[in-house]
Amino acid sequence: MSTENPLERYSRQMRVPGIGKAGQQKIMASRVTLCGVGALGTVLANTLVRAGVGFLRVIDRDFVEPSNLQRQVLFDESDVTGNLPKAEAAAIKLRQINSTVTVEPVVADINRTNIEDLCKDADLILDGTDNFEIRYLINDVAIKQNKPWVYGGAVGTEGMTMTILPGETPCLQCVFEKSPGPGEVGTCETAGVLGPIVSLIASMQAAEALKILAGKTEAVNRELFLINLWDNTSRRMKIAPLKGRKGKCRCCAQRQFEWLEGEHGTQTTSLCGRNAVQVTQRRATSLSFPDLARQLETSGTVTANKFLLKFAVTDGGDPYEFTVFPDGRAIIKGTDDTDRARTLYAKYIGH
Amino acid sequence: MPIVVDLPPPIREQAGGNSQVTVQGATVRAALTDLIAQHPALEAKLFDKGEIRPYINVFVNDEDIRFLDEMDTAIADGVTIALVPAVAGG
Numbered sequence: 399m400s401t402e403n404p405l406e407r408y409s410r411q412m413r414v415p416g417i418g419k420a421g422q423q424k425i426m427a428s429r430v431t432l433c434g435v436g437a438l439g440t441v442l443a444n445t446l447v448r449a450g451v452g453f454l455r456v457i458d459r460d461f462v463e464p465s466n467l468q469r470q471v472l473f474d475e476s477d478v479t480g481n482l483p484k485a486e487a488a489a490i491k492l493r494q495i496n497s498t499v500t501v502e503p504v505v506a507d508i509n510r511t512n513i514e515d516l517c518k519d520a521d522l523i524l525d526g527t528d529n530f531e532i533r534y535l536i537n538d539v540a541i542k543q544n545k546p547w548v549y550g551g552a553v554g555t556e557g558m559t560m561t562i563l564p565g566e567t568p569c570l571q572c573v574f575e576k577s578p579g580p581g582e583v584g585t586c587e588t589a590g591v592l593g594p595i596v597s598l599i600a601s602m603q604a605a606e607a608l609k610i611l612a613g614k615t616e617a618v619n620r621e622l623f624l625i626n627l628w629d630n631t632s633r634r635m636k637i638a639p640l641k642g643r644k645g646k647c648r649c650c651a652q653r654q655f656e657w658l659e660g661e662h663g664t665q666t667t668s669l670c671g672r673n674a675v676q677v678t679q680r681r682a683t684s685l686s687f688p689d690l691a692r693q694l695e696t697s698g699t700v701t702a703n704k705f706l707l708k709f710a711v712t713d714g715g716d717p718y719e720f721t722v723f724p725d726g727r728a729i730i731k732g733t734d735d736t737d738r739a740r741t742l743y744a745k746y747i748g749h
Numbered sequence: 750m751p752i753v754v755d756l757p758p759p760i761r762e763q764a765g766g767n768s769q770v771t772v773q774g775a776t777v778r779a780a781l782t783d784l785i786a787q788h789p790a791l792e793a794k795l796f797d798k799g800e801i802r803p804y805i806n807v808f809v810n811d812e813d814i815r816f817l818d819e820m821d822t823a824i825a826d827g828v829t830i831a832l833v834p835a836v837a838g839g
Contacts, residue, residue, distance in 0.1 A: 438839040528839045551836035554758050558836045574835045576803040591838055599839075624833065626758070629768055633831060635808050639816040670838050 421612030428611040429453040431520035435488045439526025440472040441600030447492045453500045458484040459507040469593040523547040528670040530577035537570040538655040550603040555592045555628035557599035561606045561618050568641040569650040666736035674731040675739030755831040763790035778820040806833045
C-alpha cells in the first residue's frame, strides 16, 4: 500500500483531541520494547503497529501452539503447523498490517543478562509476559533507565493494570512487595483464561502506551485498575501514596536492583498453563541441532527446524516433550516440577 | 450497612465459592478474624504465622492499609475490604 500522505492512514486517530498531528508524529518517531508476545502481547503489538509506532521490538521465548489460538490474536493454524516462534510469527503479521513500522523479532528468554540491552534504546517498555520474574526485571530496568512501563496481568476472568512513570508514580515493587509463589494463586492452567479479559487489559495498556508516546503523560492512569468480567466488577485502587513507600521501596527509593543483580530469579521457570518447565543455562551456549538430534534419536523421536528442536521421550513411564532452542534453553512439557525438569534436562541435553 | 470483604478468585474455593463475605469488626484485623471464623480454610491462604501474606494487598474502600493504620485500621459499617493479590498471567 502506498499513499501520498503517510499520515492519512492515521487520520481518525489524529482527530482524537489528545493526539492530534503533533502527537501522531511523536508516536511515529517512538521506539517500544514489548516483553512477551502471547495473549497480552499480541493485542498490544497489533494495536501499536496499527497506531503507527516507529519501531517495535517483540521478544518471546515461546513457539505457537494450538491452545494459544483461542486468545493470541496474531496467530493462526499455519503458525502452529509451521512450528514458528511467536516473535517471528508475530513479526510476519505485523509487517503485513503496517509496513511503515520497523518490527524487530527477538526469539529469546528475557533475563537479567539481556534485558538492559533489549530496553536501552526504547522510549517505553510494555509488559506482555505471563510471570512475575520478568515483570520485576522489567521494573528494575525501567527504574534504572528512567523509562515508563505498563504492567498488565490476566487470569481466569480477572485482570489488572497499572502504569509506572519513574519518579512520578509508585513502581511495581512499591505496590506489590512480593509476588505470589508457585501454587499460591491461580495460573492460566488451573484457572483458565477468557479471551476478552486479555483483550481488555491489553487494550488498556495500549491506550496508556499511546498517551505516553504522544507526550500526554498528564492523561496517564495513576491507579491500580482491576476488572472481573464474570463478576461484572471493577475497582480503581488508590496507589499514589505508596510511591517509594516512605523510602522503604528497595527498587525505586533505594535503587537496589535485586532482580537485575541476580539476587532473585531462578534458572527454571514453571510455565503458566502449560504443565511445562523452562530450563535456562546460566551462560548462553550455541547448540548444534544435528549433533543433538543424533544424540537424542536413540532415546525418542526428534524433529527440528532452524529455530527449534523437538524431542519426545518416555522417561520413568511418563511422556515428556522437549523443545530445545539454539541457545541451550529447553521447555520440558509433561511436568511442572522444576527439579524433575532439571533432572530431565541434565539427562538428555547435558550439564 | 454491613462490612463486606471482597475475595479474589484464587481463594474463593476456601470460602465456599463466595466472592464476598459479610463480616463484623471494628478494625481490619477484627474483620478478617471474623472472616476466618466463618471460613476456617481461608486462614492458611491469607495468613502465615499470624501475619497477612506479603503478596496480598489489603484495601479499605480502595485505600491501601499500608497508608492507613495497617491491620489496626478502624472500619465502620458500609466499608468494603478488598484482598488483592497480583495477577500473574498474560
